[in-house]
Amino acid sequence: xxxxxxxxxxxxxxxxxxxxxxxxxxxxxxxxxxxxxxxxxxxxxxxxxxxxxxxxxxxxxxxxxxxxxxxxxxxxxxxxxxxxxxxxxxxxxxxxxxxxxxxxxxxxxxxxxxxxxxxxxxxxxxxxxxxxxxxxxxxxxxxxxxxxxxxxxxxxxxxxxxxxxxxxxxxxxxxxxxxxxxxxxxxxxxxxxxxxxxxxxxxxxxxxxxxxxxxxxxxxxxxxxxxxxxxxxxxxxxxxxxxxxxxxxxxxxxxxxxxxxxxxxxxxxxxxxxxxxxxxxxxxxx
Amino acid sequence: xxxxxxxxxxxxxxxxxxxxxxxxxxxxxxxxxxxxxxxxxxxxxxxxxxxxxxxxxxxxxxxxxxxxxxxxxxxxxxxxxxxxxxxxxxxxxxxxxxxxxxxxxxxxxxxxxxxxxxxxxxxxxxxxxxxxxxxxxxxxxxxxxxxxxxxxxxxxxxxxxxxxxxxxxxxxxxxxxxxxxxxxxxxxxxxxxxxxxxxxxxxxxxxxxxxxxxxxxxxxxxxxxxxxxxxxxxxxxxxxxxxxxxxxxxxxxxxxxxxxxxxxxxxxxxxxxxxxxxxxxxxxxxxxxxxxxxxxxxxxxxxxxxxxxxxxxxxxxxxxxxxxxxx
Numbered sequence: 001x002x003x004x005x006x007x008x009x010x011x012x013x014x015x016x017x018x019x020x021x022x023x024x025x026x027x028x029x030x031x032x033x034x035x036x037x038x039x040x041x042x043x044x045x046x047x048x049x050x051x052x053x054x055x056x057x058x059x060x061x062x063x064x065x066x067x068x069x070x071x072x073x074x075x076x077x078x079x080x081x082x083x084x085x086x087x088x089x090x091x092x093x094x095x096x097x098x099x100x101x102x103x104x105x106x107x108x109x110x111x112x113x114x115x116x117x118x119x120x121x122x123x124x125x126x127x128x129x130x131x132x133x134x135x136x137x138x139x140x141x142x143x144x145x146x147x148x149x150x151x152x153x154x155x156x157x158x159x160x161x162x163x164x165x166x167x168x169x170x171x172x173x174x175x176x177x178x179x180x181x182x183x184x185x186x187x188x189x190x191x192x193x194x195x196x197x198x199x200x201x202x203x204x205x206x207x208x209x210x211x212x213x214x215x216x217x218x219x220x221x222x223x224x225x226x227x228x229x230x231x232x233x234x235x236x237x238x239x240x241x242x243x244x245x246x247x248x249x250x251x252x253x254x255x256x257x258x259x260x261x262x263x264x265x266x267x268x269x270x271x272x273x274x275x276x277x278x279x280x281x282x283x284x285x286x
Numbered sequence: 287x288x289x290x291x292x293x294x295x296x297x298x299x300x301x302x303x304x305x306x307x308x309x310x311x312x313x314x315x316x317x318x319x320x321x322x323x324x325x326x327x328x329x330x331x332x333x334x335x336x337x338x339x340x341x342x343x344x345x346x347x348x349x350x351x352x353x354x355x356x357x358x359x360x361x362x363x364x365x366x367x368x369x370x371x372x373x374x375x376x377x378x379x380x381x382x383x384x385x386x387x388x389x390x391x392x393x394x395x396x397x398x399x400x401x402x403x404x405x406x407x408x409x410x411x412x413x414x415x416x417x418x419x420x421x422x423x424x425x426x427x428x429x430x431x432x433x434x435x436x437x438x439x440x441x442x443x444x445x446x447x448x449x450x451x452x453x454x455x456x457x458x459x460x461x462x463x464x465x466x467x468x469x470x471x472x473x474x475x476x477x478x479x480x481x482x483x484x485x486x487x488x489x490x491x492x493x494x495x496x497x498x499x500x501x502x503x504x505x506x507x508x509x510x511x512x513x514x515x516x517x518x519x520x521x522x523x524x525x526x527x528x529x530x531x532x533x534x535x536x537x538x539x540x541x542x543x544x545x546x547x548x549x550x551x552x553x554x555x556x557x558x559x560x561x562x563x564x565x566x567x568x569x570x571x572x573x574x575x576x577x578x579x580x581x582x583x584x585x586x587x588x589x590x591x592x593x594x595x596x597x598x599x600x601x602x603x604x605x606x607x608x609x610x611x612x613x
Binding site for chain 2: 029030032037040041046048068071072076077078079082093099101127128135
């Protein structure tokens with residue numbers, strides 16, 4: 001081996017003691033490595049923020065597993081985003097605190113109106129984060145299960161009028177009844193959300209296959225019932241006569257059990273801020 | 287495979303997990319002869335030949351160009367499939383559909399399986415397809431031919447090397463075993479917390495999604511990594527941290543696509559090691575180290591072809607094992 005003109009030490013034979021300089025280099029290298037480990041793991045901790053924030057409810061796409069299972073199974077590929085015909089699904093960013101790259105719906109800006117007819121996002125999901133049927137070992141929360149498969153008004157006359165959904169993603173709630181035009185007995189005239197609003201909705205009387213901008217479909221109605229008109233699910237919401245505490249009669253939107261939490265009512269509500277909101281992940285309570 | 291090459295094969299796997307390359311204990315007789323002959327060559331003659339070769343050297347970027355082209359096209363295919371709705375490659379690098387067929391990134395799939403502990407058919411199909419694909423194409427070929435972070439890191443590396451030449455920065459090397467440690471930590475974290483932690487900081491996923499769905503603040507993390515690589519440690523993420531690289535490296539162990547080293551014409555000048563992302567795999571080109579006259583490069587190699595371009599003597603080339611015999 002000694003005739004070898006290699007500058008490196010031969011492996012065989014006892015290892016000579018390390019020089020002081022070499023020891024110092026090694027120590028520095030160890031420190032740097034530890035530093036990088038700390039840095040990367042520190043950054044990885046930010047990945048846990050959504051777990052900490054999981055108390056804060058957020059609306060996931062239809063068929064989403066319960067939040068913790070959803071976060072564990074989502075591969076963050078955005079295929080659900082790609083198939084949505086109204087671009088209701090967005091991917092969360094770093095500061096949204098719901099997991100970088102996970103999908104969510106902001107119903108006030110663009111609700112899911114089931115324009116796709118078949119819950120395409122569930123079909124697109126490669127990992128089972130969005131499912132028609134939960135696997136057996138995942139429990140279904142009481143009230144999250146729908147009593148019957150929801151009937152989509154748009155295909156009510158089709159051979160198969162229902163959506164293949166077994167659980168709701170939330171429930172609509174009249175959060176600010178005092179602002180509701182129906183309760184005040186007022187009508188509505190004009191563009192529901194103003195001229196600048198970019199949200200889309202499918203109007204069966206305009207085009208069965210192509211959703212249009214809400215701003216392109218102005219209304220003129222004597223008594224506001226926009227949430228009921230826009231709702232894509234049969235029997236999920238209606239205007240009912242209710243009695244106020246003082247005994248006086250009023251009209252009011254009332255949410256019923258078939259509500260899946262799609263958020264169309266929240267999107268269409270013409271008052272600012274909205275009078276009706278989606279409680280994400282909420283279950284039906286009698 | 288001879289005993290010597292078999293021994294080298296297992297050595298190379300250990301090297302991928304972070305061991306340092308050692309001088310080989312056994313070298314075939316033929317290779318030993320070449321080593322001896324090289325030592326006997328007249329030094330003046332050798333210098334003259336080297337100088338002649340240098341003078342007539344043509345700097346090639348053939349493989350780099352092919353690779354950059356492939357990488358950019360692959361990523362643009364994702365972008366345009368969504369942007370122009372041509373639906374060829376839908377999804378992002380973590381999971382996608384190529385004209386309807388599921389493709390799922392192996393490391394992301396692993397994270398999801400460990401975190402969710404439930405595996406559906408689509409996940410198995412997609413993972414299987416990708417596993418087969420990259421086992422055939424070379425494992426870490428994914429890194430240099432597809433991963434968008436690899437490309438931006440390559441550009442950052444150019445800045446780093448420029449600054450290093452001006453003596454403004456020095457490459458701070460680290461312990462390569464760190465990558466294996468990270469791989470284990472992230473796997474355990476996914477298993478224990480039920481959440482795919484690594485996906486939150488994976489620059490591959492962040493960049494891929496940014497290219498398809500538009501930029502976000504998560505890109506700041508990618509910028510921080512690039513900053514670190516420019517000013518402190520050359521290609522630190524790919525070399526010492528990325529568990530995706532290790533996952534694909536393991537897939538590439540049995541891959542037929544690889545770089546082959548021919549001992550005979552090599553002048554042992556080390557140009558290949560200077561351009562290499564993983565110079566430990568090119569340990570065999572050091573004078574006296576090659577265990578045989580032809581040596582396949584180990585699984586940690588990303589098959590980027592920079593060494594093939596850089597080699598002035600043509601001693602390094604792409605090889606598809608088994609195909610040469612057929613042709």
